Amino acid sequence: MRTAPLSGPIDGATIHPVRTTADAEAAIGWLTESRPFVALDTETTGVAFDSKVRLVQYGCCRDSWVFDPHQWPALLEMLDFVEVPLVCHNASFDLLHVASLLDPTNVVDKVTDLMGRVTDTSVLAHLVDPRDKRDGGTGH
Numbered sequence: 028m029r030t031a032p033l034s035g036p037i038d039g040a041t042i043h044p045v046r047t048t049a050d051a052e053a054a055i056g057w058l059t060e061s062r063p064f065v066a067l068d069t070e071t072t073g074v075a076f077d078s079k080v081r082l083v084q085y086g087c088c089r090d091s092w093v094f095d096p097h098q099w100p101a102l103l104e105m106l107d108f109v110e111v112p113l114v115c116h117n118a119s120f121d122l123l124h125v126a127s128l129l130d131p132t133n134v135v136d137k138v139t140d141l142m143g144r145v146t147d148t149s150v151l152a153h154l155v156d157p158r159d160k161r162d163g164g165t166g167h
Contacts, residue, residue, distance in 0.1 A: 029053060035091070045094035045102065054092040055105050062087060064112045064146070069121045080124045096128050103128055110144065118147040 029049045033042040045051050058065065067085045071078035084093040085106060096103050107129055115121050122145065126137035158164025 035089075037089075040089050040091070043090065043092045045092055045099055051094070051099050051102060054094065054099075054102055057090065057092065058085070058102075058105055058109055058111070062111060064114050065106070066091075066114045067106070067121060067125070068115065069124045071124060074120075076120070076123055078124075080128060083125070100128065107141070113141070113145045115145055115147055115149075117149045118142065118145045 028047060030044050030046045033044065034040070035042050043050065043054065043057075045054050065085050065087060068083070069080050070082040070084075071080055080096055082093055083096045083103060084091050086092055092102070094102050103125060106125075122138050122141045123134070126134045126141060130137040152165075156164045160166035
């Protein structure tokens with residue numbers, strides 16, 4: 028049985044928590060549909076590179092899937108398998124954590140592989156306006 032979706036902060040946006048096998052199957056089905064990109068983010072126990080991953084979420088403009096990667100590793104494996112372009116904010120942090128979950132014995136090669144598919148909005152934000160808020164910029 029599927030877990031009820033949650034309303035997102037944007038009208039029409041839906042958050043799908045993955046708590047059951049049916050939820051995981053729906054997330055994999057969503058991921059295998061043809062789409063121009065998938066946004067990816069991690070939630071960790073801290074901001075250090077050795078922090079532990081608590082949650083992963085991926086999605087698009089209107090749908091997001093949130094899951095514990097330790098409970099649902101197949102969702103990360105499928106993300107790696109489908110080779111869809113990825114969008115991340117601060118990709119070097121998130122992809123290091125994702126890569127360590129996907130291939131803990133070969134993290135560098137896995138990060139390199141994933142980075143080839145990523146557009147990093149943090150880098151783009153710095154290119155648009157590199158100034159910090161205290162310097163009159165938009166901040167990041």
